Amino acid sequence: xxxxxxxxxxxxxxxxxxxxxxxxxxxxxxxxxxxxxxxxxxxxxxxxxxxxxxxxxxxxxxxxxxxxxxxxxxxxxxxxxxxxxxxxxxxxxxxxxxxxxxxxxxxxxxxxxxxxxxxxxxxxxxxxxxxxxxxxxxxxxxxxxxxxxxxxxxxxxxxxxxxxxxxxxxxxxxxxxxxxxxxxxxxxxxxxxxxxxxxxxxxxxxxxxxxxxxxxxxxxxxxxxxxxxxxxxxxxxxxxxxxxxxxxxxxxxxxxxxxxxxxxxxxxxxxxxxxxxxxxxxxxxxxxxxxxxxxxxxxxxxxxxxxxxxxxxxx
Amino acid sequence: xxxxxxxxxxxxxxxxxxxxxxxxxxxxxxxxxxxxxxxxxxxxxxxxxxxxxxxxxxxxxxxxxxxxxxxxxxxxxxxxxxxxxxxxxxxxxxxxxxxxxxxxxxxxxxxxxxxxxxxxxxxxxxxxxxxxxxxxxxxxxxxxxxxxxxxxxxxxxxxxxxxxxxxxxxxxxxxxxxxxxxxxxxxxxxxxxxxxxxxxxxxxxxxxxxxxxxxxxxxxxxxxxxxxxxxxxxxxxxxxxxxxxxxxxxxxxxxxxxxxxxxxxxxxxxxxxxxxxxxxxxxxxxxxxxxxxxx
Numbered sequence: 001x002x003x004x005x006x007x008x009x010x011x012x013x014x015x016x017x018x019x020x021x022x023x024x025x026x027x028x029x030x031x032x033x034x035x036x037x038x039x040x041x042x043x044x045x046x047x048x049x050x051x052x053x054x055x056x057x058x059x060x061x062x063x064x065x066x067x068x069x070x071x072x073x074x075x076x077x078x079x080x081x082x083x084x085x086x087x088x089x090x091x092x093x094x095x096x097x098x099x100x101x102x103x104x105x106x107x108x109x110x111x112x113x114x115x116x117x118x119x120x121x122x123x124x125x126x127x128x129x130x131x132x133x134x135x136x137x138x139x140x141x142x143x144x145x146x147x148x149x150x151x152x153x154x155x156x157x158x159x160x161x162x163x164x165x166x167x168x169x170x171x172x173x174x175x176x177x178x179x180x181x182x183x184x185x186x187x188x189x190x191x192x193x194x195x196x197x198x199x200x201x202x203x204x205x206x207x208x209x210x211x212x213x214x215x216x217x218x219x220x221x222x223x224x225x226x227x228x229x230x231x232x233x234x235x236x237x238x239x240x241x242x243x244x245x246x247x248x249x250x251x252x253x254x255x256x257x258x259x260x261x262x263x264x265x266x267x268x269x270x271x272x273x274x275x276x277x278x279x280x281x282x283x284x285x286x287x288x289x290x291x292x293x294x295x296x297x298x299x300x301x302x303x304x305x306x307x308x309x310x311x312x313x314x315x
Numbered sequence: 316x317x318x319x320x321x322x323x324x325x326x327x328x329x330x331x332x333x334x335x336x337x338x339x340x341x342x343x344x345x346x347x348x349x350x351x352x353x354x355x356x357x358x359x360x361x362x363x364x365x366x367x368x369x370x371x372x373x374x375x376x377x378x379x380x381x382x383x384x385x386x387x388x389x390x391x392x393x394x395x396x397x398x399x400x401x402x403x404x405x406x407x408x409x410x411x412x413x414x415x416x417x418x419x420x421x422x423x424x425x426x427x428x429x430x431x432x433x434x435x436x437x438x439x440x441x442x443x444x445x446x447x448x449x450x451x452x453x454x455x456x457x458x459x460x461x462x463x464x465x466x467x468x469x470x471x472x473x474x475x476x477x478x479x480x481x482x483x484x485x486x487x488x489x490x491x492x493x494x495x496x497x498x499x500x501x502x503x504x505x506x507x508x509x510x511x512x513x514x515x516x517x518x519x520x521x522x523x524x525x526x527x528x529x530x531x532x533x534x535x536x537x538x539x540x541x542x543x544x545x546x547x548x549x550x551x552x553x554x555x556x557x558x559x560x561x562x563x564x565x566x567x568x569x570x571x572x573x574x575x576x577x578x579x580x581x582x583x584x585x586x587x588x589x590x591x592x593x594x595x596x597x598x599x600x601x602x603x604x605x606x607x608x609x610x
Binding site: 029034081082085087088089091092093095096097099100103104106107206209210213217246247249250252253254255256257258259260261262264 | 346394397398401402406407409410411413414415417418419420421422424425426428429538539542545546549580581583584586587588590591594595598
């Protein structure tokens, strides 16, 4: 285990960063807010963390949290400006936000280190800190998927007008999506800087949007499990496919394209559908057996199983 | 004065690129995220072919248009039609079309980046020399004149076609209400393919012209242009040819102004800032029509 850990420390850290990045794009999507601002928040969090550590000598955990808060505040400001937009307009406005962050990174002078970026961001970051922070974020996201909150979020996504007529404050949920996306993206960026100790404009570009999208489209867009599946897959897949090597981008393109066409709910959606299908078949066969029993075709000593099967499968 | 020529040529390139995007988006409702990749890849294919054959300018330009429209039609048939067929609601289709476009756009980009090793490529071997004309104190190259002429003629032709011809009317009616349009006997799928082919040809032409003008093109130039074209379209207002023309030249003028007045590092941010301002102040754009939605 230890040798595995030592050999793959970079990939392990990248997986956790990937989970947060994927969540930062997924959470707004799940609330029906078509925002890619998570990638910009990633950049903001990354540079905030680098400055906190280099200038103020902050330890790892406060840096992560504070960077997340900074990015969340920026996310809130962005949300207040553009939450009224819809669909593609919102998507493109957030892409513009991401690219603006990239331009600022190049032009930020000593705060961003210009085209060279910032170096020597050294802290006491350890794997347990990473795991605890990511776990806290994932649990926080998972809570919003169940119970009343989960149903409200679903309603806001599927039909904002209907949700509003049921007394749900749609505006608050949409703003919340920006704040949550900002925080998750900011923590992801900060974590990446602390793990790598450097940050530059090349690390905060449009490629992040594509990476995050790839993860959640293939993993599944409607559950945190999808984000985790996607992050695991796309962090370790390049390692497994050394054969693909320099054609990695091309393979990603095909995967996103095919998933976009054929697999709108991702691998996780496929799994849920599969389980539903199996459950439905089992239910039918049980029903048939009970019917035959009642018709007296089968000896009465055969145990009658309950007909009612819980139809709800955890999503 | 010299700056004005520069701004006009830049605006013409934006216009050629944004016109196709705007027509497709405004009529059949598809925001093609691969439009930038089509633009870049058309010029790239010309570059590859010019490596082994020499060709005059007109042939290269036609080749670029051909590649662009072929890629665009492929996108429509293999990606967007498939997604529309499988989508239940308009909103989920929007999301999937965007994602499909992003995915499809990565593919040509990856191929070009791999072959060029991320370096800029040009159209060196074409038998076309760039002349510089000097009128009074102004310098203008022949490729700039061609670009200006292409953009001017095509914009006027497209605007007239959309507003005067029956097919233009049909296309606009799809943009207003696709369902009613199909009841009036408009063949949406066929018209969509034609429109996509046309938009792709414009993107291909823009790619070839810009490569001649700059001497070289980097593989990732298409993505930046895509966001700029988006800024032009929403500035002018979706669905208005005059709007797109205005938007493109306003953006080009603003960029040229910043480029000449400052150190120029912030030029890239203008388009992004513009998107925010327009969406805040006047979301329908300068010439856009108000969309009426009933719940």
